[in-house]
Amino acid sequence: MIHLAFVMAFLPYNTLVVASGVAAVGCAAGVIGTFGVLRKRALVGDAAAHATLVGVALALLVTGQRNLAVLLVGGLVSAMVAIVLLVLIRKFTRTRDDAATAIVLSVSFGLGITLISGMVSRGIPGSGGLERFLLGHTASLTANDALLLGTVSVVGVLCIVVGLKEATMVAFDPDFAAASGWPAATLDLVLIALIAVMVVVGLPAAGAVLVTALVVIPPAVARQWTERLIPMLVIAGLVGFLSALSGVVISSLAVQVPTGPVVVLVATAFLVLSIFGAPCRGILWRTRAVSSLSSEFLTKTEVGVATPTGTERRP
Amino acid sequence: MIALTADTTFMSWLDSIGPLHGWAIATAVVVSACCAIVGTPLVVRRMSLLGDAISHAVLPGLVVAVLLGAQPGGIGVLVGATAAAMVTVWFTRFLYRQAGLWEDASVGVSFTTLFAAGVLLVTISGSRVDLDPGCVLYGILELVPFDTVDLYGWDIPRAFLSASFVLLLVSCGMWCTWRWQLFTAFDCDAAKAAGVPTVAVTVGLLVGVSLATVAGFVAVGAILVVAMLVVPAAAAERLVHRLHHAVWLAVMIAVVGAIGGYLLAWRFGTSAAGMMAVVLGVEYVIAILVAPDDGVVARLVSKLVYLWRVQCEDRLASFWRAEESGYARHESTVGGLVDRWLRVNGQVQKQENALVLTPQGRVNAEVIVRSHRLWETWLGRHVDLPVDHLHPPAEWIEHHLGEQVRKRIENELGNEDVDPHGSVIPREKR
Numbered sequence: 026m027i028h029l030a031f032v033m034a035f036l037p038y039n040t041l042v043v044a045s046g047v048a049a050v051g052c053a054a055g056v057i058g059t060f061g062v063l064r065k066r067a068l069v070g071d072a073a074a075h076a077t078l079v080g081v082a083l084a085l086l087v088t089g090q091r092n093l094a095v096l097l098v099g100g101l102v103s104a105m106v107a108i109v110l111l112v113l114i115r116k117f118t119r120t121r122d123d124a125a126t127a128i129v130l131s132v133s134f135g136l137g138i139t140l141i142s143g144m145v146s147r148g149i150p151g152s153g154g155l156e157r158f159l160l161g162h163t164a165s166l167t168a169n170d171a172l173l174l175g176t177v178s179v180v181g182v183l184c185i186v187v188g189l190k191e192a193t194m195v196a197f198d199p200d201f202a203a204a205s206g207w208p209a210a211t212l213d214l215v216l217i218a219l220i221a222v223m224v225v226v227g228l229p230a231a232g233a234v235l236v237t238a239l240v241v242i243p244p245a246v247a248r249q250w251t252e253r254l255i256p257m258l259v260i261a262g263l264v265g266f267l268s269a270l271s272g273v274v275i276s277s278l279a280v281q282v283p284t285g286p287v288v289v290l291v292a293t294a295f296l297v298l299s300i301f302g303a304p305c306r307g308i309l310w311r312t313r314a315v316s317s318l319s320s321e322f323l324t325k326t327e328v329g330v331a332t333p334t335g336t337e338r339r340p
Numbered sequence: 341m342i343a344l345t346a347d348t349t350f351m352s353w354l355d356s357i358g359p360l361h362g363w364a365i366a367t368a369v370v371v372s373a374c375c376a377i378v379g380t381p382l383v384v385r386r387m388s389l390l391g392d393a394i395s396h397a398v399l400p401g402l403v404v405a406v407l408l409g410a411q412p413g414g415i416g417v418l419v420g421a422t423a424a425a426m427v428t429v430w431f432t433r434f435l436y437r438q439a440g441l442w443e444d445a446s447v448g449v450s451f452t453t454l455f456a457a458g459v460l461l462v463t464i465s466g467s468r469v470d471l472d473p474g475c476v477l478y479g480i481l482e483l484v485p486f487d488t489v490d491l492y493g494w495d496i497p498r499a500f501l502s503a504s505f506v507l508l509l510v511s512c513g514m515w516c517t518w519r520w521q522l523f524t525a526f527d528c529d530a531a532k533a534a535g536v537p538t539v540a541v542t543v544g545l546l547v548g549v550s551l552a553t554v555a556g557f558v559a560v561g562a563i564l565v566v567a568m569l570v571v572p573a574a575a576a577e578r579l580v581h582r583l584h585h586a587v588w589l590a591v592m593i594a595v596v597g598a599i600g601g602y603l604l605a606w607r608f609g610t611s612a613a614g615m616m617a618v619v620l621g622v623e624y625v626i627a628i629l630v631a632p633d634d635g636v637v638a639r640l641v642s643k644l645v646y647l648w649r650v651q652c653e654d655r656l657a658s659f660w661r662a663e664e665s666g667y668a669r670h671e672s673t674v675g676g677l678v679d680r681w682l683r684v685n686g687q688v689q690k691q692e693n694a695l696v697l698t699p700q701g702r703v704n705a706e707v708i709v710r711s712h713r714l715w716e717t718w719l720g721r722h723v724d725l726p727v728d729h730l731h732p733p734a735e736w737i738e739h740h741l742g743e744q745v746r747k748r749i750e751n752e753l754g755n756e757d758v759d760p761h762g763s764v765i766p767r768e769k770r
Binding site: 125 | 392452456457478
């Protein structure tokens with residue numbers, strides 16, 4: 026931690042702002058992703074992420090300016106279109122859900138690649154830089170871009186904080202929510218839209234291919250540590266924050282390294298540590314608990330009390 | 341003469357495509373065929389997302405194999421990538437079983453992790469690995485013809501050779517284990533009980549997927565391989581019902597996608613791999629539109645046919661009721677498509693500026709009215725409905741009652757010959 030602070034002190038102002046903006050994105054993606062994962066929508070986010078490329082390319086083609094906000098709005102629109110298509114395929118055809126996800130994901134990505142490569146080969150100004158949306162490249166962000174990303178993230182988290190009760194309802198039991206008079210379908214839609222927004226603002230940090238990790242891995246880490254929602258949200262936010270921050274710092278030190286892979290690997294390191302070491306659910310913990318339980322069980326049966334849980338039943 | 345002209349233009353067109361494009365197209369075709377063959381069982385077994393994960397995850401295996409000194413496009417790379425695919429499958433299962441993650445989340449975690457590791461390895465190892473991150477994502481099909489090996493005096497692209505080898509391997513494997521694949525795909529538990537080594541079959545399928553992915557990797561990149569694995573299979577299984585037909589159809593769809601995509605990409609100057617995915621997507625959309633049993637067009641047509649039948653039958657019954665109440669139906673104009681259709685079919689005829697039923701039409705109309713009134717009577721007797729609520733359900737069901745059902749309702753009602761509204765129920769005509 027001291028080492029990190031030391032590095033931060035020597036970073037230029039721009040990098041500092043970018044780092045905090047992207048870290049805010051990581052935090053918000055962790056929080057909102059928790060609901061996505063609980064609702065079993067992890068890979069819907071992935072399909073949306075791959076589809077953003079189409080919108081980003083079209084936004085550049087139509088407006089002709091390389092303003093990050095414009096590109097991201099384009100990405101958001103195409104992500105929402107992809108989600109709608111996914112829902113339509115699931116509803117109106119007998120294609121299996123997983124195949125539908127894979128189809129939307131790969132075909133929209135193909136369309137994005139086609140558009141970008143066509144624009145590059147026609148020499149449309151600014152189209153060369155679009156490739157940084159594939160794997161993420163925070164080194165090219167300006168302070169203003171980072172402020173935009175940070176603001177959107179804060180607003181996203183505020184939405185969740187304000188609608189915590191509704192979101193919880195819909196995430197855990199949409200049928201019950203609908204039955205007790207909540208507008209469950211609308212809330213579900215808002216939740217999906219929030220995930221799409223997070224995927225889009227995560228683009229500069231992790232790129233279209235890997236941004237889904239920002240909304241999946243932090244909740245997975247948090248799941249290892251707690252059984253309750255609010256601690257889970259806090260832990261997921263924290264893990265997202267730390268992974269995004271370290272991604273930016275490392276890629277600002279080694280410029281040719283794309284940010285996305287670094288962010289993902291840091292988050293996965295957290296996950297692996299948690300799977301082994303987390304209290305109660307961690308593998309090490311469980312192994313110890315099982316061995317102590319079985320030894321207890323053996324001693325108990327030796328003295329003739331055959332209760333597997335080790336608690337004597339009284340008449 | 342015309343044939344000759346067509347032939348010469350075709351030849352000159354082929355000339356303008358040239359052998360380089362020819363090799364690229366051939367490679368794309370072989371790769372798509374591989375992917376379609378293994379993709380069909382994958383889609384049927386609901387393992388598409390595992391295919392997605394594997395296609396991302398072969399990257400680190402590929403890079404490590406190259407770093408350890410394997411030839412790009414050689415056996416070593418195939419082995420490395422297959423190992424990486426197995427690691428992915430194991431990691432996904434580990435996350436699902438041990439870490440208590442949800443199924444989709446564990447797929448999401450494992451493939452992003454392995455892909456990230458692969459990209460980082462590529463970036464760090466720099467010039468030692470002959471891959472750049474762009475190629476990883478969307479392939480270098482255009483450059484395939486330039487990397488050739490000398491085979492008995494022929495310059496054959498390396499990627500084409502390795503893809504053909506994989507195609508041979510995959511199709512032989514599929515051919516030999518076909519019955520097992522089929523059984524496992526449709527009922528894994530029954531297959532297990534019948535002594536089929538289901539685990540080995542599944543692992544074999546996944547090995548096939550990773551081989552096809554590696555073959556496709558060089559040509560179209562990691563993500564668009566997913567399109568080749570899943571889209572043709574998903575389109576084919578909408579169109580036909582038997583698994584082996586689906587495999588053949590998927591191969592055909594994939595080949596059309598590969599050739600069409602390459603030519604379109606060449607025409608518009610875009611990435612070939614991206615365009616192939618787009619063409620496959622278009623083919624999928626066509627498939628779900630024209631699918632014979634549940635396609636959008638088929639459903640629309642059957643709905644329209646049904647609505648038309650209901651219209652005609654209602655009209656026929658209204659003629660019959662008019663006759664029953666004693667006045668012939670006067671129509672100043674013959675208008676109306678339904679009336680015309682009934683006339684053409686010989687159900688009604690024109691008599692002194694009015695339409696009346698023909699004998700055939702009278703029989704058909706009686707069947708409808710009989711169904712209607714039988715149902716009203718039955719409802720009136722068995723269901724506690726007020727008399728003015730009996731009409732709407734009967735109006736719906738009169739188009740659906742068959743002869744046997746009418747018979748049974750009649751037996752059930754005894755000798756009731758008047759419906760609750762007091763109208764006579766017509767007798768069945770022989």
